[in-house]
Amino acid sequence: MGETTVTIEKMITALLDERKFATLRDVLDTMAPADIAALLDDMPHERMPLLFRLLSKELAAEAFVEMDADLQESLIRGFSDSELKEVVDELYVDDAVDIIEEMPANVVKRILRQADPDMRKMINEILKYPDDSAGSIMTMEYVSFKPDLKVSEAIKNIRRSGVDKETVYTCYVTEKDRRLIGIVTVRSLLMADDDALISDIMEENVISVYTTDDREDVANNFAKYDFLALPVVDRENRLVGIVTVDDAIDVIREEATEDIEKMAAITPTDKPYLKTSAFELWKARIPWLLLLMLSSTFTGIIITHFENALAATSVLAAYIPMLMGTGGNSGSQASVAVIRGLSLDEIEFSDIFRVLWKEIRVSVMSGVTLAAANFIKLITFDRVGAAVALVVSLALAVTVFTAKLVGCSLPILSKKIGFDPAVMASPFITTIVDAISLLIYFTFASALL
């Protein structure tokens, strides 16, 4: 993972060899949970449990949350029931759910058995929500107040119960039926008079998400409104949980990675590259390679169909890669820009004509530039005849134009009909554009040569 552990690792190994456990405990105590997780990951597996047991209870749980799933699983398998309970007791519900989602069934059962009944209930509640929904990334450990509470009481309340809440900085104001009516920040509590009522200082225009909303929308809300936490409500506006900013950051990174993987024709996985086995990588990539390989049969058919034209003017074959390559690149430039805009909520379906009009202008400018440059190169360097240069350059301009229009509209249309726009990206569009560009090329060639 990070670079921080490179020299620390040797020091820790030496201390372990000398069995200086008190010193080790002090050393580990100075480290951040994420760094401890990275350190354990780099240590030989048999030393891991010993090191983990040296951590203070709280730090152990925090480091545990930061570990990769395989490390967590191997630790849990080594835990006694009481050790497992100690870790589980310290976990926040949303972190517990993240861990459980990666574990095999028998480990999940053991974890749930060690969780206290309240926690078990909350975990099962969250597990009900579909993956990728707001419900699946929320936690129930938030602070809530009644509107008629005094500010001084609210602060006392936080001081008493805050230690078990994932965030205390945004608190929620609910009525008797758990209906969400406002939020107060700790900042506003600290700035307010002790005798003021929560209802006096609360912000009543609350932005919230539904449990079933896509987690990408949740993440976009964090980016738009600069929140530290976002309330999650059911259809009756009853508060069921909150999403905190650290989880939103994870979602933003994961969604970007997923988009990038899909654009490169890879089935997305949650695992970091180095943690993914060669077989898993093969599995995520091969279906797309096969599909795309078969789809390029069309381009083959087109070339075979125009075999006579090729045989007559054999120089034409030399420009096929340039034509297909430039078409593919032009198309993915447009598609990738639009796909990213869709993901960031900057482009909607209603913008389709603005997008098309923009790409029409860009593609005319690009097509003319490229065709001109290409024409000059063909005449001066390649020394082909003017007719061939004209055919290649004309085909290039039309190809670029078509590629950009296909590239920009396909993602928007596929989102509209419920498909993932990122899957429509480079490779698919390239295949379509390849076929079209060859058709254009040979049509021009047959007509003009």
Add this chain to the structure above:
Amino acid sequence: MGETTVTIEKMITALLDERKFATLRDVLDTMAPADIAALLDDMPHERMPLLFRLLSKELAAEAFVEMDADLQESLIRGFSDSELKEVVDELYVDDAVDIIEEMPANVVKRILRQADPDMRKMINEILKYPDDSAGSIMTMEYVSFKPDLKVSEAIKNIRRSGVDKETVYTCYVTEKDRRLIGIVTVRSLLMADDDALISDIMEENVISVYTTDDREDVANNFAKYDFLALPVVDRENRLVGIVTVDDAIDVIREEATEDIEKMAAITPTDKPYLKTSAFELWKARIPWLLLLMLSSTFTGIIITHFENALAATSVLAAYIPMLMGTGGNSGSQASVAVIRGLSLDEIEFSDIFRVLWKEIRVSVMSGVTLAAANFIKLITFDRVGAAVALVVSLALAVTVFTAKLVGCSLPILSKKIGFDPAVMASPFITTIVDAISLLIYFTFASALL
């Protein structure tokens, strides 16, 4: 931008037409700053200043920060000096810098003239740091304590001064010379005894970044450690500013967009797609298209060189697109996975042999699968001779193998020598792989046919 303003817009327009300003003020007061910014963006330009003046001072500044640069500029140009001063006075320093960076020189001068001397000094300080550095995204408006302060005094201090600080939730403990020695969170302050000293409860193992660190590293720190703010220090460990989590989220999204754009051979811009003019889009795309078009000259040369082989076995030409396409797709799968790993700090240079070994295994598995599928297809559907099927399938397997190895190693190597790995992605690697795959193809064909 969002969908929220679609119906609101009509209502606001109606209220404006009826000159119901008091009602308008109440309506706008219920809206979040980002939504007001989106609303103003959708309104006819001449109505914008009037609406903006209806906002309360604080809300006006908050909405102003959320606007696109062109909207900000047009508002500033309409402001009187005192109106401008009112907005500038409410801005946090980092937001002011963000705005200034997008404005033309004469507008910048006006803004700086209206800022009070302290603010002007801080703005100029931040503007000194290079774009993309931690210094350029920090703010100086943080809360700091001396270590011998009592908890009760610290809380009083926050209540008094907090309103001008961007975040009060993480406070910094410094010695006389501004050297950073610890952090305290408001949560720990609230949980502590009133009489405890800051030095008793502060966290001494502080993770900080240097002013010159890359902002991408800053963002990765937020993701790794789940911070709400991160201190920025100079080489002598003196605290010079903090970066808050909302800015980190913007960086994470922008960096992901930049990576995606570079992978698609687009020069990155900060502007959202719909705000970018056709000419700007053309400028960001055409150099790469030209470069890649010229680089595909190599593939043309190779094809011309083997013209005789092609003429002798004209069926070979039909499989060129399939071969180049599959090679390109295989290569970008590997390169994109590695580039994303590098961006997320999951892969380092020292991992190069692990990456190579992984891709060797993946590419052997993929090459065999694809070659086998291809062989069967060629024999049964295309009904070509066994010799041709063998040549095509063998070339395919070797191409996939080469493509994956080039794809995974090039990004790591280019990062090592200081180039941007994302620029090395799909199109460049595709061009290299195209040339190699054709060479392999024709070599096999010449040898076996």
